[in-house]
Amino acid sequence: MWSLTRPDAPSDEPVLVVDDRVTAASEDVLEAGVTLGMPRREAEALAPFALVLRRDPGEEARLFDPVATEVEALVPRVEVVSPGLMLVPVEGAVRFYGSEEAVAGKIGARLDELGITTPHQIGIADGPFAARWAAAEAEPGHPLIVTDTTRFLSGLDLGALRESMGGTEMIDTFRWLGVETLGDLARLPRETLASRFGVPGVTAHRLASGEDRAVDPREIPLELAVEMSFEDPLESLDAVEFAARNLADELLRRLRPLGVAPHTVTITVTAADGQTRERVWRSADPFTERALSDRVWWQLRAWVESRGIPGGIVMLRILPADLSGEGRQLGLFTDESSIVEAERALARAQAILGPDQVLQARAQGGRMPGERVVWSRWGEPETPMERDRVAPWPGATPKPSPALVPSRPHPIDIEWDEGMPSRVRLGSRWEPVLTWSGPWRLSGRWWAGEEDADRYQLVTSVGAFLCVVSGDRAYLAGVYD
Amino acid sequence: MPIEGLVTGRTIVPAELVVQPGTGLLDLQPGRVTELVGDPGSGLTRLGLRLLAPHSRLAPVVALDTRGWISPEAAWETGVEPDRLVVVRCDRSAMWAKVAAALLEGVRAMYAEVPAGVEDHDLRRLAALARARRVAVVMRPMSGGLPGGIAHLRLRAIGVTWEGADRGHGRLTRRRLVLEASGKGAAGTTMRFEVEDEGTDAVRLVSDVVVDQARRAVG
Numbered sequence: 001m002w003s004l005t006r007p008d009a010p011s012d013e014p015v016l017v018v019d020d021r022v023t024a025a026s027e028d029v030l031e032a033g034v035t036l037g038m039p040r041r042e043a044e045a046l047a048p049f050a051l052v053l054r055r056d057p058g059e060e061a062r063l064f065d066p067v068a069t070e071v072e073a074l075v076p077r078v079e080v081v082s083p084g085l086m087l088v089p090v091e092g093a094v095r096f097y098g099s100e101e102a103v104a105g106k107i108g109a110r111l112d113e114l115g116i117t118t119p120h121q122i123g124i125a126d127g128p129f130a131a132r133w134a135a136a137e138a139e140p141g142h143p144l145i146v147t148d149t150t151r152f153l154s155g156l157d158l159g160a161l162r163e164s165m166g167g168t169e170m171i172d173t174f175r176w177l178g179v180e181t182l183g184d185l186a187r188l189p190r191e192t193l194a195s196r197f198g199v200p201g202v203t204a205h206r207l208a209s210g211e212d213r214a215v216d217p218r219e220i221p222l223e224l225a226v227e228m229s230f231e232d233p234l235e236s237l238d239a240v241e242f243a244a245r246n247l248a249d250e251l252l253r254r255l256r257p258l259g260v261a262p263h264t265v266t267i268t269v270t271a272a273d274g275q276t277r278e279r280v281w282r283s284a285d286p287f288t289e290r291a292l293s294d295r296v297w298w299q300l301r302a303w304v305e306s307r308g309i310p311g312g313i314v315m316l317r318i319l320p321a322d323l324s325g326e327g328r329q330l331g332l333f334t335d336e337s338s339i340v341e342a343e344r345a346l347a348r349a350q351a352i353l354g355p356d357q358v359l360q361a362r363a364q365g366g367r368m369p370g371e372r373v374v375w376s377r378w379g380e381p382e383t384p385m386e387r388d389r390v391a392p393w394p395g396a397t398p399k400p401s402p403a404l405v406p407s408r409p410h411p412i413d414i415e416w417d418e419g420m421p422s423r424v425r426l427g428s429r430w431e432p433v434l435t436w437s438g439p440w441r442l443s444g445r446w447w448a449g450e451e452d453a454d455r456y457q458l459v460t461s462v463g464a465f466l467c468v469v470s471g472d473r474a475y476l477a478g479v480y481d
Numbered sequence: 482m483p484i485e486g487l488v489t490g491r492t493i494v495p496a497e498l499v500v501q502p503g504t505g506l507l508d509l510q511p512g513r514v515t516e517l518v519g520d521p522g523s524g525l526t527r528l529g530l531r532l533l534a535p536h537s538r539l540a541p542v543v544a545l546d547t548r549g550w551i552s553p554e555a556a557w558e559t560g561v562e563p564d565r566l567v568v569v570r571c572d573r574s575a576m577w578a579k580v581a582a583a584l585l586e587g588v589r590a591m592y593a594e595v596p597a598g599v600e601d602h603d604l605r606r607l608a609a610l611a612r613a614r615r616v617a618v619v620m621r622p623m624s625g626g627l628p629g630g631i632a633h634l635r636l637r638a639i640g641v642t643w644e645g646a647d648r649g650h651g652r653l654t655r656r657r658l659v660l661e662a663s664g665k666g667a668a669g670t671t672m673r674f675e676v677e678d679e680g681t682d683a684v685r686l687v688s689d690v691v692v693d694q695a696r697r698a699v700g
Contacts, residue, residue, distance in 0.1 A: 338539060338540035339540050341540075341586075342541040342588045342589070343541070344587050345583055345584050345585075345587025346541070346567055346569075346587070348583040348584075348586070348587075349569050349583050349584055352579060352580055353570070353571055357569060358567060358568075358569050358570075359567070359568045359569075360568070361553040361554075361566070361568065363554065363563065369552055369554055370552075372554055373552065373553055373554055378567050398652050398653075399558060400558060400654075400678075401552060401554040401558060402552060402555065403527040403551070403552055403555035404521070404526055404550040404551065404552060405550060405552040405554075407549050407550070420648070435648055436649060437645070437646035437647070437649065437650065437651050437652045438649065439649075457653050459643045459646055460522075461640075462520055462522045462523065462641075463521070463522020463523055463524065464522070464641075464643045464646075464653055464656075479522055480522070480524070480643070480653065481523065481525060481527060
């Protein structure tokens with residue numbers, strides 16, 4: 001386990017790296033009371049002096065790849081859970097090196113040789129869940145080797161279940177019932193949890209008792225592996241991204257009729273010079289379309305950017321493993337099968353048009369309709385908001401909003417009669433203005449050289465328009481279509 | 482001489498024909514194409530987005546945008562779930578049919594602006610695909626109309642009026658849109674009705690639904 005930060009973060013300033021929650025923070029920010037996993041807003045309130053940076057998992061995967069490669073040179077078949085966290089099966093390595101301490105020491109020494117300045121934490125325990133928390137509890141540079149896994153887990157706070165349970169709702173209920181640690185939870189009768197919380201309750205109890213998820217014993221038919229070959233080696237990141245997302249989509253499409261989804265995938269690429277690279281990724285929950293395509297893309301990006309694939313990619317393969325029937329449990333009130341199908345269709349549209357053309361939007365603050373929307377590429381992390389949504393924004397253009405908003409200011413001709421709009425030019429014809437509202441003043445940021453402007457809603461016989469007039473120029477800002 | 486009656490060639494039909502949830506003219510039917518015809522400004526983009534709203538409660542819905550102008554804010558105001566609206570921008574008519582076909586393979590409802598230059602046979606293929614996949618589709622041709630046999634229902638904007646603005650005072654608050662429905666979805670007749678919305682709620686019918694009687698028949 002290795003704590004990653006944004007590589008472009010300034011080293012001499014307090015820094016907070018976030019997605020919805022805090023994923024990393026500098027020392028001075030942690031001293032202000034911020035903790036990892038804390039909601040972003042809470043952390044920003046505690047450390048208003050910190051520079052807030054958005055987490056970039058692709059870049060983290062690129063930085064983490066050499067670490068995984070080095071560890072894999074010592075112990076084969078490492079499984080990357082997320083950038084910064086990997087699981088290493090040590091049974092064979094213990095036989096080879098003599099003891100668990102020796103294996104942990106070898107791994108630590110190899111990471112030190114790499115010259116990694118970020119402290120790394122190593123934990124050894126029975127099963128992925130216990131090992132992950134053993135690493136979290138370990139002192140940097142001092143591996144924690146757990147001999148009694150059940151006892152170790154029993155002392156952990158209930159929050160350790162958050163990652164595996166995908167949220168805090170059930171954990172909050174447990175706390176309300178007086179259950180504070182995994183040990184408290186493990187002491188409850190499993191059948192009581194099953195009747196009160198269903199499958200998630202049993203899963204939580206199993207993890208708390210040190211019984212990690214059993215690997216599905218089903219054999220993996222080889223034909224479930226998906227593969228793409230390329231006559232012209234893929235070198236550009238765009239081409240690699242399309243291939244990664246398409247192949248991930250194809251894999252889950254094949255698994256779908258079988259009612260399973262993988263917990264583990266092996267990504268293999270062959271370079272133009274014949275070199276082959278391979279990496280295993282693991283997830284506590286069965287991979288969804290989006291989660292799998294992200295991981296395949298991160299891994300390929302890491303290899304391509306570190307020049308690990310000389311001459312480009314000629315073959316890409318994904319082999320699923322550890323298949324689980326939990327992956328395709330359909331919900332009762334939302335049509336999850338439709339959601340899955342829609343995600344596949346959108347991934348195909350993205351492959352045809354490119355990632356910048358398939359978009360989702362979120363509301364943010366602003367006075368003009370174009371400002372009040374922040375766009376993100378579909379399937380990728382959301383673009384951070386530029387304007388606070390909950391701020392009052394006096395003078396904002398009122399509802400109803402125009403249904404069409406040009407992406408750039410669109411010049412328009414307006415004819416004025418004693419300061420009142422009389423005609424507007426639409427294409428080649430002039431339309432009389434039947435009535436209008438405004439002007440509403442829009443004050444520009446004078447310190448940034450912006451001019452003041454006036455807004456008008458113009459109504460003609462063919463529709464209504466939102467226009468901005470600045471000096472002697474007028475622009476179309478929206479069509480009430 | 483007193484007039485006892487006047488033959489106008491028109492009849493009034495129940496309003497439920499237009500606004501009945503699930504079956505009305507203003508509800509998208511799975512596997513059917515609804516065509517919206519009218520100039521920019523006639524109010525059809527908001528209407529088209531509003532038609533997606535009930536479908537967005539179940540699964541993602543798509544707006545296929547040829548100009549890059551569609552505002553999600555207007556869609557959210559009409560009831561489309563913010564997390565479920567995906568805007569796909571495609572300004573190349575050569576690619577449009579391919580993209581639309583890819584989307585019809587998976588989404589349940591789509592509002593698609595149709596750029597000029599899309600071949601008739603491509604549009605027919607898309608309508609067949611929508612039928613086969615039971616996708617509810619709204620098509621808004623950017624110029625002219627769709628070729629015959631594609632749309633199950635054709636809604637043409639006859640006129641739009643806005644209320645609220647008064648020579649510099651007030652603001653736009655409410656609009657009334659006069660629509661003419663025709664095609665199989667309108668039982669083979671031509672109906673005219675007026676709807677109203679305030680931007681933040683569902684469309685309301687504010688006029689009688691008037692049906693033109695057939696002038697000619699073949700039997």
